[in-house]
Amino acid sequence: MLVPDLPLRTDRLLLRAFIPDDLAVLRDYRGRPEVTRYLYHEPYDEAAARAAVDRMVRRTALREPGDVLNLAIVLPGTGEFVGDVLLTWTSGEHRQGEIGYVGHPDHTGHGYVTEAAREMLRLGFDGLGLHRIVGRLDARNAASARVLERLGMRREAHLRENEFVKSEWTDEVVYALLDREWRAGTAGD
Template sequence: MLTPEYPLTTPRLHLRPFTPDDLDALHAYESRPDVTRYLYWEPRDRQTTRTSLDKKITRHTLHDEGDALDLAITLRTTGQLIGNALLIWTSTQHRQGEIGYVLHPDHHGHGYAPEATRPLIHLGFTQLGLHRITGRLDARNKASARVLEKLGMRHEATLVDNEIVKGEWTSETIYAILETEWTP
């Protein structure tokens, strides 16, 4: 089991569990077509965002395979919620996890995604005992690929037209890093 001490702190950010008060800020980015373009879901209305938030609120401890930390990314200076970062425990037997992140577009291009994700990778390797952490993304999402590269992850595969997402064939790119390759 892993229950981090919150907030997780970086030079510019705090990562903390979501609360009911985060609805407006979460909806501000989950409702945008430019945010959901490369994700599995369409822009969310307020009620669907509320359902999403209810799930996020419960995702702050890893008990077993399949659990996830889904944390609010906030600016240390203002407390403003600007996105979320995710660590999923994908396999106990193979000691594997996966990371993800979503940021409000107003905060793209400032290095927040790698800064927010780095502590989750660190937790995965040092406290959860993972051997390998992956990042999966729509192959068209070049900005997200750059984030994974900044984290030291390597491109391992592109699965061509492997899924139908939102009614069209899409390709998936997979990045990964091993525990022995991680430098905090």
């Protein structure tokens, strides 16, 4: 079980629980087609953004397998919203997890998503005691692949046309990192 003391601080970021007031910013950046191109959902309208915020505000702890920790990434000095990050506890028996993230396009290119995702790896390995954490993405999403590579994650699989997403067959790429690799310091800095 992991109930982090929120908000979390990294060198440049604050990772905090979502609040209902995040509705407008979530609708804005997740409402953009260029942001959701490689995600499972279409661009958010008002109703989809409201449902997402309602779900995200409750995702503040990992109490049992299947739970998701979903945090807003903000700049501490200004409170400016730069994206969101998540850690899913996928298996208790096998001590597995998965990270995910979505960056606000107005704040890309500064390493914020990588820094926040590194903190989620730390929580998964050091806080929850996971053995293996994966990152899965649409194979066309080169920017997301670069994030996982900067984190020191290894590309393990390229699955051809394994998912039917948004009316097309898509390839999925899987990256992974083991707890011993994390502890040995082989994860990217």
